[in-house]
Amino acid sequence: MSSGAEEQRVSGQGLRAEASACLLPTVNPAVAAVGKETIDSGETETSTSLVRYDRGLKTRAVCVAILLLSWLVSVGIIAWGIYIWIWWNSAALPNGSLPYLESLTEQTAVYLSLAVSIAVTVLNESLGHIHAASLKWSLQRDSRLVYNTNLRLMSSSRTSKANRWYSNTVVLICTILTYSSSSMMFLTPASNYGGASAAEISFPASVTAIPIAILGLGFGVLGQAVFATWGLLSSQIPTWSTNPITTVQACEETGSLQRVRGRCMLDVTEKSSLSNPQQPKSSQPSMLSSNRASKLVLVLLWALVPLSTMWGAVVLWAITSDRFADATIAGSNLSLVPSTSAWSGNSPMLMLNWSGVTRSKSISSLISFALISTIQSILTLALHCAELLVNLSRDEVAWRAATSRKGSQSSTNSIIAACTSWQTAILFLVKALSHWVFGLGVKVQISNSNGMLFFLFRPVQIFYLTFVIFLFAILATYMSMRRPKGPQPAAYGHLQTLADLIDEWSLTLYWGHKTTGDVCHAGTSPKPLETVRMHCSYS
Numbered sequence: 001m002s003s004g005a006e007e008q009r010v011s012g013q014g015l016r017a018e019a020s021a022c023l024l025p026t027v028n029p030a031v032a033a034v035g036k037e038t039i040d041s042g043e044t045e046t047s048t049s050l051v052r053y054d055r056g057l058k059t060r061a062v063c064v065a066i067l068l069l070s071w072l073v074s075v076g077i078i079a080w081g082i083y084i085w086i087w088w089n090s091a092a093l094p095n096g097s098l099p100y101l102e103s104l105t106e107q108t109a110v111y112l113s114l115a116v117s118i119a120v121t122v123l124n125e126s127l128g129h130i131h132a133a134s135l136k137w138s139l140q141r142d143s144r145l146v147y148n149t150n151l152r153l154m155s156s157s158r159t160s161k162a163n164r165w166y167s168n169t170v171v172l173i174c175t176i177l178t179y180s181s182s183s184m185m186f187l188t189p190a191s192n193y194g195g196a197s198a199a200e201i202s203f204p205a206s207v208t209a210i211p212i213a214i215l216g217l218g219f220g221v222l223g224q225a226v227f228a229t230w231g232l233l234s235s236q237i238p239t240w241s242t243n244p245i246t247t248v249q250a251c252e253e254t255g256s257l258q259r260v261r262g263r264c265m266l267d268v269t270e271k272s273s274l275s276n277p278q279q280p281k282s283s284q285p286s287m288l289s290s291n292r293a294s295k296l297v298l299v300l301l302w303a304l305v306p307l308s309t310m311w312g313a314v315v316l317w318a319i320t321s322d323r324f325a326d327a328t329i330a331g332s333n334l335s336l337v338p339s340t341s342a343w344s345g346n347s348p349m350l351m352l353n354w355s356g357v358t359r360s361k362s363i364s365s366l367i368s369f370a371l372i373s374t375i376q377s378i379l380t381l382a383l384h385c386a387e388l389l390v391n392l393s394r395d396e397v398a399w400r401a402a403t404s405r406k407g408s409q410s411s412t413n414s415i416i417a418a419c420t421s422w423q424t425a426i427l428f429l430v431k432a433l434s435h436w437v438f439g440l441g442v443k444v445q446i447s448n449s450n451g452m453l454f455f456l457f458r459p460v461q462i463f464y465l466t467f468v469i470f471l472f473a474i475l476a477t478y479m480s481m482r483r484p485k486g487p488q489p490a491a492y493g494h495l496q497t498l499a500d501l502i503d504e505w506s507l508t509l510y511w512g513h514k515t516t517g518d519v520c521h522a523g524t525s526p527k528p529l530e531t532v533r534m535h536c537s538y539s
Helices: 003-023 059-087 106-141 165-184 212-236 244-253 293-322 322-329 359-403 414-419 421-439 459-483 495-501
Strands: 101-105 206-209 348-356 442-446 453-457 508-515 521-525
Touching: 003 521, 059 212, 059 322, 059 414, 101 106, 101 212, 101 322, 106 165, 106 212, 165 212, 165 359, 206 212, 206 359, 212 348, 212 359, 244 359, 293 348, 293 359, 293 459, 348 521, 359 421, 359 453, 359 459, 359 508, 414 421, 453 495
Parallel strands: none
Antiparallel strands: 101 206, 348 453, 442 453, 508 521
């Protein structure tokens, strides 16, 4: 080869090297890689991507609109609560009496409470999405973002005050307030209390609204809106997408995550293993063996079942015991919606009065709201933690779609993805329904003559609540213990594992066999790939 040709060949190689270097994002060496627990002997690289990841701007626009709506709704509810409070203490009312909502019957109030519970769940989930997005990218700046999904109110950021532990505590309290308010917003005041037995107490057809519950709902929504706005304004959010593949690509482009070569067949449980050739496995590990927090969440959910069962059993025993004969109604109505009306038969009920504490209906309502919120906080916390199991399951479904006919669509709108996810839909229904049924099983009554406080416990409705929790615990166990079939390594949203498995980017990704040799290679492609060969080793 002539000297001129040799110089031209060397010069061409240099130009191609410079062009390739221009395509690689600049990596900040001061930023630690996500998933620092990975131990291997492979080489790290930053994936070359000419495909811009989905920033989820439509999702952001919807979230901002709901945030503005939440501000308006919370202010309106607080104004309504203040008006009802003034109404309660109006000089025009007889001393100690309660104002009725004449057009609102007991049965109507029950179903109106269900509607309020559904609306509260919609607002809480929407505001929670904003809070979760700001938390995720705050953890990324802390170099502590390991999974795409995190326990939102149990994870504290070191750099974002809107996501610190004290902020999360306030948001949790606000969430509890909203659900407690929806379950006790309306009540049927007790009348004709003679002090001898529960049977002597009658309930008028109309109901009244409790101002403390209305104010609790308003301030609960307002508090969440404040912290969601704070997180939105103080956080740099590269993408609003909840898709784990989009999160990985965004992390790689910001330099906080790097792909490690030679790990194309290692799942999330092997994140600390060496990068050695591996043969494909016919089934993958479960969520329970891949994420330690999922075990704690599952234990918490199952713990609610015996606790709720014992609670209902104690109330039922008190109703059937002669010891509490004066404080019980041994009714025969076993329907989900209880009734104190004679035409439908009384529901079994234990009534405990708190005499001697206060004769003020306002103070009585405040005490009852605090006690109900304390009890209901256990249910609220457990169902919030259940979000982890649902979202981890959804993350794995999004990744495993890469071996389907349509491939994994990382540009799908997050709101549409949530609404079409059976896991999310079931959790939403369980949240709205369980808090509503809780309100049916535990009611507060206030005497319309002297402000005396009553607590009503209905065992039938408590057992219905137990049944709902039991069914959801079974579903959560199935999601946690299910082992996905096929050779595609499981990730459950573990970002470093996904980064190691994805070697080519596209808005639609397929995963499968790519190259053949003594050691084969599997990876991703914008086009469908062959199924991996189970007898071959991959690296």
